[in-house]
Every structure is written in C-alpha cells, then in structure tokens.
Amino acid sequence: MSEDAPPFQTQDHDSLTIPLLSHQQRSINSTSQVAIVGANVCPIESLDYEYWMAFLVFSLSNLALTLFAAIITAFISPAAAGSGIPEVKAYLNGVDAPGILSIRTLIVKIVGSIAAVSSSLLVGKAGPMVHTGSCIAALFGQGGSRRYGLTWKWLRFFKNDRDRRDLVTCGSAAGIAAAFRAPVGGVLFALEEMASWWRSALLWRAFFTTAVVAIILRALIDVCLSGKCGLFGKGGLIMFDVYSANVSYHLADVPPVLALGVIGGILGSFYNCLLVKVLKVYNLVNEKGTFYKIFIACTISIFTSCLLFGLPWLVSCQSCPSDASEDCPTIGRSGNYKKFQCPPGHYNDLASLIFNTNDDAIRNLFSKNTDSEFQLSTMLIFFVTCFILSIFSYGIVAPAGLFVPVMVTGASYGRFIGMLIGSWGNLSHGLYAVLGAASFLGGSMRMTVSLCVIILELTNNLLLLPLIMVVLLVSKTVADAFNGNVYDLIMKVKGFPYLETHAEPYMRQLTVADVVSGPLQLCHGIEKVGNIVHILKTTMHHGFPVIDESPHSESPVLYGLILRAHLIALLKKKAFLCTPVQLGADAFRHFSSDDFAKKGLGNVDKIEDIELTDEEMEMFLDLHPFTNASPYTVVDTMSLAKALILFREVGLRHLLVIPKISSRAPVVGILTRHDFMPEHILGLHPSLVRSRWKRLRFQFPLLLKIF
C-alpha cells in the first residue's frame, strides 16, 4: 500500500486514490484466485470464463474511471489536463495562460488525477500535485476567490505580481515535498526546474513551506503508527526505505555505472523526442473537437487494460523461493510474489510488477536481495511496456504526471541492465534499478541537484550519493546533446512564449531596431477619452508610451509608460476633465490603491464592458499621475542579446526603445516577450537560420506543426 500522506487538499486526493486502486486490485486478485481455485475442480471452460470475467471487470472499471477523468477535464477545465508542471513553469516565467491557476482547474486537477491514477493508466501524481499546490498558492495570491466566497482581507497584500509569483513557487515546492516526502528535494525542484527568478528570501520561504509539509506529514504518520489510518498503512517517512543498510561499492563498479548513465541519457532524450511527436499528433486530433479528445483517452485506457492483462501470460511461472521474507504467492495485497494464473507455490513475476501501484512496483524493483526474483525477459517486457504506455498516456485529456512513469521505466531499465551485467559487477540488481531510475529521470528531465536529493530522500541512503551524482551528470550531459528538457519541449508544443536565460548566438548579430516592429500606439500626457477608447479597442497591447509636447523643443518628449489595466481602471472611474489641464497629485482623490491592484487571472476588466456616453468621449484624462514616469529604456542600436539580459533579469513585460539620435520621434517602439522569441526573430530574418532544412520550416509554418 502506498504510504503517502500529502498535506492540504491533495490529502483527500490520495486517500481516495488508494482505496480505489486497492479495491480494484483486490477485485482482480480475488477473481483470479477464484479462477485458479476453480481450475482444480471445474472444466477448463469455467476457468476461461472466470478469466474473461475478470478482464471485463478490470477493463470496464478502468474505462469508467478514465472516461470520468476525461469528461470533467474536457468540459470543466481543459487547463487541468497533463502534468501541470510546464504550465506552472511558464507562469513563473511570466506567461499568464488563461485558467491554469483558477479554482476550477484546482478542483478538476484533484478529482481528475485521482480518477486517472486509479484507472490503471501509467500516469503519475507528482505533476498534478505540483499543479495543485500552485493553484492553492495562486488562490492566496489573488486574495481568495470572490466568486466562490473564499476571501480574506489580509490576502490583499499579496495582490501583486511578485508576491503571487513567490507564492506559486512555494506551492510547487510543497507539491513535490508532499508527493515524494522530500522537503529538501521540493525546494530544490522549485529552484532548479520551476523558478525563473530566484532570490535568497524566496529560498527561505520555500524551505519554510516544505518544512510545514514535512511536519504535517510527520504528524499524520504519528497518527498512522497507531493503526488508525486504515488503508494508509503504518506510515513511515521514507517511501522506498530499501537501502538503509550499508552499500559498498568500489572503483571497479564505476564503468557499469557510467554505461548506465550513457544509455539512460540516450533513452531519456529518445523518450522526450517520441513524447513530443505523440503530443503533436494528439494535438492535431484534439483540434477536431472534444469528442475526439475523449475518444483518444478511452482508446488508451482499453489498450492499457489489454496490455496489462495479457502480458503476464507471456512469461513463465517461477517457483517460490524457500527463504522468501514474505508470503509467496501473495494475494490481495502488495508484494513481490503475485500469483496471477500460476499453480500453488509459484508466482508470476511480471504480474507482481503490473498488478501493483506504481509506488509498489518501484519498491519491488528497488528491493535488494531479490536478484533471482525476476527473469530477464520479464524485465525487458516490463520496460518496453512502461516506455510505450507512459508516452501514449501523457497526452490524453486528463490530469497525468510524468515523474512516476519515468521513474518506473527507468527502474525497470536499470534492473534489466543489472541483470545483463550479472555477476560481473558487485552491485545488487536493486541498486542498478535505483541508478537506472536516476539515469532515465536525468535523461528526460535534466535536473541535477534536485533529482539527486529527491532520490536520496526516497531511498534514505546518503551512501549512494556519489553514484547517483555520477549517473545524473552523465545522463544529463549525454541527453543534452540531443534535445531539451521534457517540460521545456512540452511548453514549446503548447506554444508558451518561454523566455530563456541565455541569449541565442544570433541575437548578438541583431540590434533592437531589427526586431521592433509595427505602428506604435502613443498616448499624450493629457488625452481625449475617445482616443484612449479607440486605442484600447483597436490594439491588444498591454502598455502604451505616453508623450508630451514640450514647449521648448520642436519634437515631443517621452514622458513614460502606462499600462492597459490602469487605463481601463481610469475609464471605469469616469473621473474625466472637461478641459485639458494638468491635475497633479490631486488626481488620486478619486482612487484607492486597490483600484490599481493586480486583478486575479480570470477577472480582468475588458474595454468592451465599459460604456461611455458621447459626451464623456469628448472629455479629457490627465494620464501623468498614473504613468510610470521612469520606465526602463534601451537605445535602438543596442544588441538584442544585451536587451534580452535587461528584459529577463529585471523581469520586465515592456521595454521601451528610444532612438540613439534624438532628432526623430521620442520612442521607436516597445519590446515585449514575443519579440525575443526565436520563432519571431528567425521569421523576420530567415537568413540567420543555419541549416537549410530548418530555414524551410520557418518559411512554411505548416511544417512546424509536426516536425
């Protein structure tokens, strides 16, 4: 039984997951048990009948759960589909995709993830838990939810971009901390994978968050130790506490470990590549409508059920070891020796892996002193199955994590390699499984410190540290030669304009003037209401330069930058002037600071909702007091790479470009995130693309959809 007891909302999630799963597994086990008991007295048709009956129950319950998850996701909150980590990562980079952190997404994510994990699909729960944590944090960051009556007054202090970003970072750390009981790993995950901006204070806050998670987990374990938790089991801080004894390894063990890392890196990048291709195909199908989305989910569910129920027939039964530390065969609970359709005193090793929760499968693979338990063919079949299923399961329209599937796949790969190496090495097969999981995770997710600490916290053995470090470094290095981090690739498929830290080499050859584009919409310091409405209605820009006609200069002067949200707030208050005069600080009389606070993600005011009379349209607004009078600026001859550094490091949304020679207009344009996207730049300057094949892709955007 999984020993998870995650905090806050996700707690319900898991406590539901496990009863469902175990109920289902128990039904399988009891069915097969009946079948086998029956085999001794009934004719063979009866056994066949029982077997098909079991399969029917299994696949139908899986299908029902998948269907439920898919329907709520597709109809209530499509943003809840998938892992959620790429979306949160994009949010922390500054991309406000609609609905990804709403309360609706939160609920669908929790319920859908329970259903999806229970439906025997090879999907994880770590990603959904990160998303859940982030959603809860975002809820705090927007002052609760007015629509659902969940508001607190003191939350208004967090209603700004930076605090909301910090809260979401802490929420994602809490998600990993809860999913793997790895508080330090959670902090590092948030730091290495999620956050785009980081500062020392945030490190401390994230640490505080995960400490609270750890303490709540520990308190729940205290309760569970007294046996009051039912199916939660007896609890325990470490998930896969399989290596608490000393592990000894020597320099001679380094070459196989290196090999494990290299192959893991290649497999991981291959995995990423296939996953992205499958996602793109899914996207093409999904574009046709909601029905197609749900159809794919159901197909995958049936495919998974068939595979899981059929594959154990391929391997032969093993006789139980005489010195087994647990019951053999085991029935009706997790364990290393599942009976499936074997005669008494025998067990089916593939069934032992398949008819278990993913957590227990990993525990079985990681376990030591079980070198003779699994057959080579079993391990190969299981590895290939996991590899394929996890790729095809990810893209369906349901909450689905990647972390655990990748870990299971990696563990089976590692154990397979360990069995191939056999007695040549000194390490146990279980240790190879741990290292295999590390290498595959490293090859796919490309994290280093955080993965290392998460695996250490999972296995509870610091002596493994040097080996895990080596494996992670090798696999990451190898995989980086082929493609990117799996979450970054998914973000790219989803089309999020993620801003990288480093400038691409060709950006050094371009100046800001080369990419800044379009006719610029300007406001005057004192502007007619009608003009403002026109500008807001005809463009979708979020920031506008404000200029002043200077009396002692022939050309107008740049006064500052005003945000669309602030213009709308001004229009909404209707504190207009009859004549074009400057108001000064007096202008704030009509406004409270709350009017300009950052709105929640879903309830931004729209210009279309504001109704103005013709008379009002002829009146004036003094924008000076509401304008950011000293925005960051760059000259148009600055290299694009240098402008990117300013834009990225300071965390801007708009960067004003001013002319180097002051005789022209006071502002050349505004750089936004989209102007730094490689697709945009290379679209403007196709000659910069090195390879001819890639150049074709930019000239014919349709090709981009699949390749």
Add this chain to the structure above:
Amino acid sequence: MSEDAPPFQTQDHDSLTIPLLSHQQRSINSTSQVAIVGANVCPIESLDYEYWMAFLVFSLSNLALTLFAAIITAFISPAAAGSGIPEVKAYLNGVDAPGILSIRTLIVKIVGSIAAVSSSLLVGKAGPMVHTGSCIAALFGQGGSRRYGLTWKWLRFFKNDRDRRDLVTCGSAAGIAAAFRAPVGGVLFALEEMASWWRSALLWRAFFTTAVVAIILRALIDVCLSGKCGLFGKGGLIMFDVYSANVSYHLADVPPVLALGVIGGILGSFYNCLLVKVLKVYNLVNEKGTFYKIFIACTISIFTSCLLFGLPWLVSCQSCPSDASEDCPTIGRSGNYKKFQCPPGHYNDLASLIFNTNDDAIRNLFSKNTDSEFQLSTMLIFFVTCFILSIFSYGIVAPAGLFVPVMVTGASYGRFIGMLIGSWGNLSHGLYAVLGAASFLGGSMRMTVSLCVIILELTNNLLLLPLIMVVLLVSKTVADAFNGNVYDLIMKVKGFPYLETHAEPYMRQLTVADVVSGPLQLCHGIEKVGNIVHILKTTMHHGFPVIDESPHSESPVLYGLILRAHLIALLKKKAFLCTPVQLGADAFRHFSSDDFAKKGLGNVDKIEDIELTDEEMEMFLDLHPFTNASPYTVVDTMSLAKALILFREVGLRHLLVIPKISSRAPVVGILTRHDFMPEHILGLHPSLVRSRWKRLRFQFPLLLKIF
C-alpha cells in the same frame, strides 16, 4: 582521528594537520600518563613537575604554531587572515578586494590554516577550505599565473568577469563539499550564502564540481579502507555517522525543540554581536602595526593553552561505565573517555572534549547512548569556554574558520539543554546536541536549506530532517530580529561595499539625481592623448562617458561608455592618430582580443607605468570603435530603488544617468556601487535616518568605528 580526505591542495593541509595534532596530543597524553604512573612510586613533587612540564610543552608548541601562522599571514599575505568566506562572498558580489584570490594568499591560507588549527586555537577549517577552493578556481579564471610559470593556453577562454565568477562559485562549493564531505550541501552553500547571481547552468556546474570532490573522496576512502593511510584511519563517507539507527520522536517533543531553536537564535545573534565588537577592537589595535597584530595572536594562544589545560581540574573524575563500548580510560587516541589526571578506572569528561580534535569533540557530543557520560557542569564550562574562545580566536592575523567553532559551541549548548530537560523529553542528549548545533549555526549564519543538508550529510540520517528544519527556521527567524548574518557583519566591518538584493525603504523616496554626485569627467569621441592621460591621472574612476559633438544639434550627444582598462590598453599600444579623423573598423588592426581581456586581479596596468613623449601627447585617439556604444542608462528622475534593481540584477559596475529633459548636457553622471551604499546615501541625506542616535553616527563618523 579525523577521517577527512579533502581533494586537491587542501589534502596536504589535512594530512599535515592530523599528524601534528596527534603528535601534540600524544605528547600530552603520554606525559600525563607518565605523571600518573609515576604517582604510584614517586613523591608528589615529581607529579607536579611532570604536570608543569606537560603544560610547558603544550603551550609552547601551541605558541610556536600560532606564531608561525601569524607571521606568514602578516608578512606574506594579510588577505589570508580570517575565514575567507566574507571576502569570497564580496568578490562574488562584485568587490575586487586586492589580493584576496592571489596565488600567494592561496599558499599562506593552506599552510597557515594547518598551523592555526594544529595550535589548539578554536578555529575552523571549513572557511579556509572555501577560500582555498576559490583561490584555485580564480587561478584558472585568470589563465593561471604567469609569475609562477603556471599557465595554460586554453584557460584564456575564462578570462572574463562572468566565467571567473562562476569558477569561484564552484570553487567555494567544492570547499564545503571537501570540508564536510557534503557535496549537495556544498552546492547549496554556494547558492544560498556565497553567490549573488545564480543561473541554472551554474547550479549544474557547481554540482559537477562537488560530484568530482565526492568521487575523489570516495576513491581515497577506498584506498584508506585497505589501511594504507596511516593516521587518516579507515575512512568512511560520513563524518559523524552517529544516527544511522532509527530515531523516534513525537509531537510531544516539539516544544523543547522549539525552545532550543529560540534560545539558539538569541545566542547566535548575541554571538554575532560580540564577534563584531571584538573584531572592531582588534582592528583598532591592528592599525598600530604588524607587531601588535602578532602580539594579539600570541596572547590568544597563551590564553587558550592556559584555559584548556586548567579547566579540566575544575570538574570531578567520573568512574568508567561498566558497559562502555570502547576502552575506558582511553589514552593516546580519540575517544569519549580521556584519563587526564584521574585515578585508574576513572576519566575526566571535560578533558575528553578538550584534548581532542574539534571533529572528535563534535562526534562525542553527538553520540547517543551516552547520556550519563557527561556532567552538567562540564557541559556548561565547555559551552562557555567555546563561546568565548571562538569569539576571541577569530580576529587574529591567521587563517581561521568559524563554521566548526560555532558547531562545537552549539553542540555543547544543545547537550546542556538536553541534560537540563533530562527525562522530561524522549530524545537522547546526542540528538539535542545535533539540534543545538543546528540552532546555533542557524542563529549565527542564517542559512536554511544548505545548513539543513550539511547537517543531514554529516549525521547521515534523513529521519532527523523535520526536526532540523524546524530548529533552523525558528532560530533564523528569532536571530533575524536582532542583527544580520555573521559573514555580512564581518564584511561590513571590513568595509566591503556589498550590494544587497533588496532596496532599503528610504531608497524609494530618493531619485537617482539625489545621489549622483561630483564633477563628471567626459571624453570626446576623438580625444587628444594628453587629455586622456590627464583624466586618467586625476581621477580614479573606472568608466568614462564618451560624447560626440553632433552637427545637427546644438548640444553634444552621448555616444557611450569607455572603461579605464581599455583606455590604458589603447595608450599602451600607442596607435595614435596625427589628425582628428574617425577610423572605423580599421582601428582594430593593431589589436588582438587578448589586449582587452580581463587582467588577473594583481596585475592591472597603471597609467603611471605608461611613458609618452610630448609629441605623442599632442596626437589623437579615435575612441569610437572601443566604446560600449549602448550602455544601460536610466533617467535622473528614476527612483533610486528602481535603479538599484537594474544595477543589481544585471550585474553592472557603471550605470549612466541621462537627463529626463534633453535640453541639458547629454549625461548627468555615473552611478557606481558606492552610490548605492546606505552609508553614502544617508551621509548625503541625514534626515532619512529614523533614529536620532543613528543620525549622530552619520554626522560624526568616528563613532562608527566602534558602535
């Protein structure tokens, strides 16, 4: 025996430390042994004589070692004194203090640290190892050392600010990784405490560095396991592997743990406060000359010897426990039961702590199932001794770390509290010692994640994680209410202009124009050599604005910013023009990229070294091709806090201030790091200082020296 096997140079360091220490200790032990054996047959005067003889040997050898460390530090490289962590931290923030990363400092640091640690002073080695690692890294970052013939061609790629900074960060991570065998802790230390700028790629590189450290340590341990290491012992990855068994604790144990955290925080901030006061007094004495510096060091050494040799007399002898797992009393090696002057079958518990390496003292304090081994009075005496000695030992003119002394002090404090709580709590005294060390470290150094991981890696028990997290969070929170991080305070005493991430509240009330000062030195695009030499000789600025007289504008136009180093490189090449004409790209003909590469810290060219004839002084230089034509700029009406964000996040050294209204000169001034220092700003605007007492300090700078 300490089980350290740090990598690279520091290896010699430790391998020397231990023989010296043990030799010395053995001499003490054997002397006292002789004395006691003699006591059975000789009259009492003989025992007295032997005791004084032992004291003489002990204190003289201590004095000699201290003197050696102090002399080489004072005469060869004063920058090697102290921990080195504040200096490296300041360097990573952008402060190039002279000589702190030179090869000379490196050698003095290694040799001096060995002598200082061996001389029974309560000084640590973690700080010096961080400094050592950083010096080695900086050596790579400046392309080796030409003076000592250590150069490699490929190192020239690192000759720039950013790569050098990254290398030094990795070096400091390696230092902690080697000192505590904590590779993950090392990375986190570098991230949380040292680095001012951080990016994902750097995380990976630091992880790679510490992985190499971990692997080399592991390989050395493999060698040591075969018994070929002599005094290194048998090795083992974890330093204080005292808690590998299960530790159980419950919610009822939380209140004492919280109390431990609160008191630890108060003690830690008090410790910081005292340390800074003592440092300021030392600084006043040190200003009088080198003799005084060495005198202080010798005084502290004699004081320490007296204290260490005298204190064990204060406590009574304990009879050996019958079920001791090791020899009792132990003679001639580390252990929990030192005989000192006790009768056979007895041991002196204070001597067990004092006549051991700091590592072994910590191990003794952390050990479990030894609740009856130490007396309450012993623990109190030891705590007070460590507290005082570590404060007075830090400021002497010798390499001296803070980490281990703080840890010993904290462990004794924790164990003392544990003994006070006694049977009311369920935790063992050893566990209280671990938590006490954590709380005192947290209260003094204010790190969170990194300290947590370092302690976990030291104690090798992940089950302690929630407790350690709670203690660290509480102690840091409490201590933050009183003063800052110990390293930041030391930096302030040393006068490094460290740039904080966050802006002080009063910076929001000021504009850039309020702090930018002084008559500005300008260069023209095509400038007379004589003028350049004059500007360079009369100012110490490192950057100069370059302006152009524009033909179609009455006022001159800002062209860009040129660095002092580049002007000197231009003057050195003497590629002057006879007439003021613009050259264009042709100008680069005379130069290679290496001419403008960042020089090593010690060998920057000076303007005084360049000799020019009167004829050359009348010639011209075209500065355009060598000028940064698009420097980052801000307008003079920008809030100072906003300018600080740009300055700090992008990592600038010079920030050009341009006028908001373009009718005046094209540039108002240059902001440098010093303009953002609170002392500078509050000196210009004393009315901003809240408290009257503090305002006085800024008006009478002499008061600042001590208070």
